[in-house]
Each structure stands twice: as structure tokens, then as C-alpha cells.
Amino acid sequence: MEGLFEVVVFLATATLGAALARKLGLLAPIVLVVAGLVLSFVPGFPHVRLDPDLVLVGILPPLLYVAALETSVPAFRHNLRPILWLAVGLVLFTAVAIGLVLHLLLPMVPFAVCLALGAVLAPPDAVAATAVARRIGLPRRVVTILEGESLLNDATALVLFRVAALAAVGSAVGVAEVSIEVLRSAGGGVLVGVLGALLFGFVHKRITDPLLDNALSLIIPFAVVFVAEEIHASGVMAVVVTGLALGHKLPVLMSAASRLQVGAVWRLVRFLLEGLVFLLVGLQLPDVLQDLDEPLGRVVGVTAAVLGTLFLARFVWLFPVTYLTRLVPSVRRGTARKPVKYPLVIGWAGMRGVVTLAAALALPLTVAGGREYPRELFIWLAFAVIVATLVGQGATLPMVARRLKLPPDDPVQDALSAAGVQQQASRAARERLDELAGTAPAPVVDRLRRGVEERTNLAWERLGGTQRETPSQAYGRLRQEMIDAERAVFRNARDTGRIPEEVLVQAYRDLDLEESLLRREGNR
Incomplete structure (x- = not known):
């Protein structure tokens, strides 16, 4: 009963925090993290210690799944090169950079442990990046790249973390072992994801009850991640592949009623889970401080060095990848040179989230030979990185985007494209109606023809701007x-x-x- 009460309190607090953020025009993740920090010191407020398994298996899969469902596969495929440079290359580069800096500052700590923490800190948060990017209205291509990065970078980071953690505890990790681990994690995750998409797509296709479609949709991410983890594959990769495949085929897998209900249910689930995870991050502060037993000077120095490395590594990687790779003919062909403002805003959108803290809590207690290391300091570093990037970069990202004056997506071009396609769709609808006109009374056919014309006219009316009330707006x-x-x-x-x-x-x-x-x- 007490546990249920705490869950209700957390969800209610997260909902109120999100409502307050909207009222004040602020970003909900920032407000909820700050609220958690404050509430963690309020006497009597429920206390919870974050469970890594709960985050990595219970919270992350549904959030990744709904993000993958809503991701445009054609846009994802079109931007696959920059997405992989960020989701794989940047994660590895950042992890190694942080590992080297930590090992230089703490030479008594094995490099494998420092690399494991680097893997923990490297991936930006899937929830924070997309929530902030969409909220401030970044260009569609930038949002696609950030979404794609956030979908895949956790898989890269967790595979690297697993390899580094094995090396830290004394397991023999050579080139062969690393190759097998990567193949099993990434390749196995893709395989499970493809099989999951085929299986659940087959089931969705044969379900006619919207409630059953909803129930199945909620089960899918957990079922996929459980199977993947059982064979030691990447559950993150499996969930993302399944979500991308099913999301792309959703219009032909579900009825209209099912799609409407599934969309509404997932919006609610995402709203509650996103609010909950950011609130829980802030509530961890007392536990992190209580376990921290290091000299203040060392804590401040190491924290500043890690934050600086994390911040600089993203830009040091982004600019060469953005511009130097264009010297390669196969890369340059068909791509336009992007102004410097694009890598700047993508570099600034490097907020970390709850996955970073959950993975840090999964660091080994001891290293090879049973030796201890400052594990509490490493957990503090993960916590500090989350708060600093969310509050610092997240709060200033809207200002940075405004200062850079990124050109927004052209609404006129969008409306023109939509009107052109709508006209083709209306023509197809009229042709089909003419084929079936003899099977219904003439007044019914005439009414349907008028409806098709109204939809076509509505699409073209949107090109007229908002200076006057259109006939469709007056009708509404x-x-x-x-x-x-x-x-x-x-x-x-x-x-x-x-x-x-x-x-x-x-x-x-x-x-x-x-x-x-x-x-x-x-x-x-």
C-alpha cells in the first residue's frame, strides 16, 4: 500500500510540474529535475532509490518504442550517415576522451573503469533531446538527426559499457571477445527487433478490436526487450528496430479506430513516464551526496574536468565530421554544405538523462583483484552531468537557437505539397466513387462528391495565409x-x-x- 501511495505521489507531482512548466513557458524536463532537487530535501516527501533494472528494462523500452513509432523511416534513412556519426562515432569518441581524462586525474583507477564511466556519460538522453528540440521548433532535419541519434546511441553506449565493465572486473577481453560481444549485442538486437516486427505486425494485422490492439502495443516493447536480454543482445536496439518497422507499416496494420486509440494511449504513457524519470533524477540527490566520501577539492576538480571534456568532445567531433568528410567524393555527392549554425545547435543539444544515472548505478562494486575504487564519486559525476546539461544546456538551447536564427521549415511549401497530394488523392477517390455509383442512391453519391471537393478546397485554402477567415474556418x-x-x-x-x-x-x-x-x- 505504501509503495502504491508513493507512485501516485510521484505521478501527481510530475503532472503538476509539467503543468507549471507549460504555464510558465519553460521546458518540462528542467522544471521537473529542479522540482526533484528541491523536494528531495522536504521532510516527509516519499524517498526512492533508483533501481537500474527498473529504468533500463521498465521505463526506457516504452519511451524508445513510442519515439521509434513516430520517427519517419524515410527521413531516418535519408539522414542515416549523420545519425551514425553521432550515435556510434561520437559516443565512442566521447567515452574514450572522458576515460582518458579520468585516468589522468585518478591514476589509481584502472582505465577500464574510467572507460565504463565514459560510456555511461557519452549518450545524450533520448527523452530530453527530442522533447526540447520539438518544443523550441528546430528545423525538421535537425530534429530528425537528434531523434535518430537518441534512438541508437544508448545501444552503442551500453555495449561499450558492458565490455569495459567486464574488463574492469578482470575478465579477459581481447579483440575476439570484443567482436563477439558487439556482434551478439548489436547483431542480436537487430535480429530480435526484425523478428519482433514480423511477429507483432502479423498479430496486429489480424486484430480488429481497438482495445486488443492497445493492449498488444503496450506489451510489445517489454516482450522484445525481455527476449533480447535473455540472449544477452541489446534490448535497446531490438526495441528501436521493432518500433521503426511497425511505425512505418502502422497505416496498413491497424484500423483507423485502433490507430486513434493507440496514439492517445501512448501520448499519455509518454507524458507520465517522461515526467516521472526527470522527477526521479532530482530526487536522487540526497542518496548521491550521502554516499559521497571524497575531498571537496577533488570532487570539484574532477567534476569540472569531466563536464568540460563532455562539452568540448561533442564540438570537437561534430565540426570535422560535418565539414571534413565532405572532402570524400562519395560523401560530398548529393549533399549541400550546411552553415556553421547547424553543427552548433546540434552540439548544444547534448542533454543527458536518467539512463546515464541508471547505468552509473550498475558500475561494478570492485575491480580486478577485489580492489575498491571511488565508485561513489563516479555516481556523483553521472548525477552532476545530468543536472548540468539539462539545466544548463536545456535552459539555454532555445536562446541559442534564436540567436543562430536557424531557418524554419517553410509552411507554404508544406501546404503546397499537401495540397498537391490531396488533389491526387481526391481524384483517386472520385474515380473509385464513379465505379461504385450504381450501388447507392444518387443523393448519397452527390453528397460524397461534395465532401471530396471540400477536402480538396480546404487543402488549397491553407496556402492563403491567416489574414482572413477562410470558408472552411467559417464552417468550423x-x-x-x-x-x-x-x-x-x-x-x-x-x-x-x-x-x-x-x-x-x-x-x-x-x-x-x-x-x-x-x-x-x-x-x-
């Missing part, structure tokens, strides 16, 4: 008033006993669906 405004009047009549009939509750619920459901469509069209 008036129809909204009519829906409100209809609701009042049904509600009064239920209150006076003329209709049962079930009739009211059905009528409200129909009116709610129509209103949601009106709001969707009005927000385009």
Missing part, C-alpha cells in the same frame, strides 16, 4: 456552435429522464469525434 466556427447546442439538448433530455445514460454517451461520442475533426482541421 459555426459548426462548433451548433455542436454545443446539440450537446445541451441531449444533456437536458438525460437530466429530465427522456433518454437513458447510454443514449447520451453515444450521442456525445459522435459529437466529440466531429469536434475533434473540426479542431484538427482548424489547427492545420
Whole structure:
């Protein structure tokens, strides 16, 4: 009972924190981390010690899965080269850089342990990067690159962490062992992900009940990660591959009702889990400080050195990769030279999150020979990096993006493309309607033709800007008033006993669906 009470308190606090962030126009991850830091010292507030398995197996998979579902596979494939440079190359470069700096500052600590912490600190957080990037309206290509990086970098980091941790505890790790570990983790994760996509895609295709589709969708990330971990493959990679494949095929795997419900359920799940993880990060401060038993000077010096290395490594890697690789003809062909502002904003978007702390808590207790090392200092470094990057870089990223004046995506071009495709779709719909016109009464066919014309006109109206009210906007405004009047009549009939509750619920459901469509069209 006490555990359930704490979960409710955490979720309620995370919800209130997110609401406060929206009210103040701030980024929710930053507000929730700061709220957790403050609440961790409030007497009587529930205390929780983060469990690495809970994060890596219970929280991370669903967040990665929903992010992969919403990722455009064509855009991901088009930007695969920069994504891999960041998700693989940058993670390895950052991990080695931090490992070397730590080993120079703490020569008594084996390099393998320092490298393991480097792997922990290297990957930016999947939740923070995409939440911040979308919130401040970065260009679509930048968001795609950051999303792709955040989907794959955890797999790279965790594989490197596993190899370094094995070496730290005295296991023989040579080229052959590393190769086998990488093949088993990455290759096995991809294989499990592909099999998961095939299996669950087959099941989704044959389910007609939206509730069952929802239940299956919630089970998929956990089922995939459990299978992957059972064979010591990368659960992160497996979840991402499954999510990308199913998300790309979702329009033909689920009915319209299922897609609407699944989208709504995952939005709620993501909102609650994202709020929970950032709040939990802040709440860890008392435990981190309590276990820390190092001289203050050493703590400050090592923390500053690690933060500086982490910050510089991202830029030191980004600029050569962005510009020097264009000297290679196969890379240069078909790519345009990007202004310096693009690598600058991508470099600034290096916020770390809960995965960093969870992996740090999984560091070995002792190293080879049973020797101890300052493990508590390493956990503090992970915590400090999360808070510093989230609060520092996350809070200033909107300002940096504004100062750099990144050109936004052209809404006119988007609307023009949409209108062109809508016209083709309307033509296909009319042709199909002409084929079936003899199977329905003429008034029904005429009504359907008018509906197709209205959708085509609405698409072209969006090109006219927002200086005046379009006919479709006028229609939406008036129809909204009519829906409100209809609701009042049904509600009064239920209150006076003329209709049962079930009739009211059905009528409200129909009116709610129509209103949601009106709001969707009005927000385009």
C-alpha cells in the first residue's frame, strides 16, 4: 500500500510540474529535475532509490518504442550517415576522451573503469533531446538527426559499457571477445527487433478490436526487450528496430479506430513516464551526496574536468565530421554544405538523462583483484552531468537557437505539397466513387462528391495565409456552435429522464469525434 501511495505521489507531482512548466513557458524536463532537487530535501516527501533494472528494462523500452513509432523511416534513412556519426562515432569518441581524462586525474583507477564511466556519460538522453528540440521548433532535419541519434546511441553506449565493465572486473577481453560481444549485442538486437516486427505486425494485422490492439502495443516493447536480454543482445536496439518497422507499416496494420486509440494511449504513457524519470533524477540527490566520501577539492576538480571534456568532445567531433568528410567524393555527392549554425545547435543539444544515472548505478562494486575504487564519486559525476546539461544546456538551447536564427521549415511549401497530394488523392477517390455509383442512391453519391471537393478546397485554402477567415474556418466556427447546442439538448433530455445514460454517451461520442475533426482541421 505504501509503495502504491508513493507512485501516485510521484505521478501527481510530475503532472503538476509539467503543468507549471507549460504555464510558465519553460521546458518540462528542467522544471521537473529542479522540482526533484528541491523536494528531495522536504521532510516527509516519499524517498526512492533508483533501481537500474527498473529504468533500463521498465521505463526506457516504452519511451524508445513510442519515439521509434513516430520517427519517419524515410527521413531516418535519408539522414542515416549523420545519425551514425553521432550515435556510434561520437559516443565512442566521447567515452574514450572522458576515460582518458579520468585516468589522468585518478591514476589509481584502472582505465577500464574510467572507460565504463565514459560510456555511461557519452549518450545524450533520448527523452530530453527530442522533447526540447520539438518544443523550441528546430528545423525538421535537425530534429530528425537528434531523434535518430537518441534512438541508437544508448545501444552503442551500453555495449561499450558492458565490455569495459567486464574488463574492469578482470575478465579477459581481447579483440575476439570484443567482436563477439558487439556482434551478439548489436547483431542480436537487430535480429530480435526484425523478428519482433514480423511477429507483432502479423498479430496486429489480424486484430480488429481497438482495445486488443492497445493492449498488444503496450506489451510489445517489454516482450522484445525481455527476449533480447535473455540472449544477452541489446534490448535497446531490438526495441528501436521493432518500433521503426511497425511505425512505418502502422497505416496498413491497424484500423483507423485502433490507430486513434493507440496514439492517445501512448501520448499519455509518454507524458507520465517522461515526467516521472526527470522527477526521479532530482530526487536522487540526497542518496548521491550521502554516499559521497571524497575531498571537496577533488570532487570539484574532477567534476569540472569531466563536464568540460563532455562539452568540448561533442564540438570537437561534430565540426570535422560535418565539414571534413565532405572532402570524400562519395560523401560530398548529393549533399549541400550546411552553415556553421547547424553543427552548433546540434552540439548544444547534448542533454543527458536518467539512463546515464541508471547505468552509473550498475558500475561494478570492485575491480580486478577485489580492489575498491571511488565508485561513489563516479555516481556523483553521472548525477552532476545530468543536472548540468539539462539545466544548463536545456535552459539555454532555445536562446541559442534564436540567436543562430536557424531557418524554419517553410509552411507554404508544406501546404503546397499537401495540397498537391490531396488533389491526387481526391481524384483517386472520385474515380473509385464513379465505379461504385450504381450501388447507392444518387443523393448519397452527390453528397460524397461534395465532401471530396471540400477536402480538396480546404487543402488549397491553407496556402492563403491567416489574414482572413477562410470558408472552411467559417464552417468550423459555426459548426462548433451548433455542436454545443446539440450537446445541451441531449444533456437536458438525460437530466429530465427522456433518454437513458447510454443514449447520451453515444450521442456525445459522435459529437466529440466531429469536434475533434473540426479542431484538427482548424489547427492545420
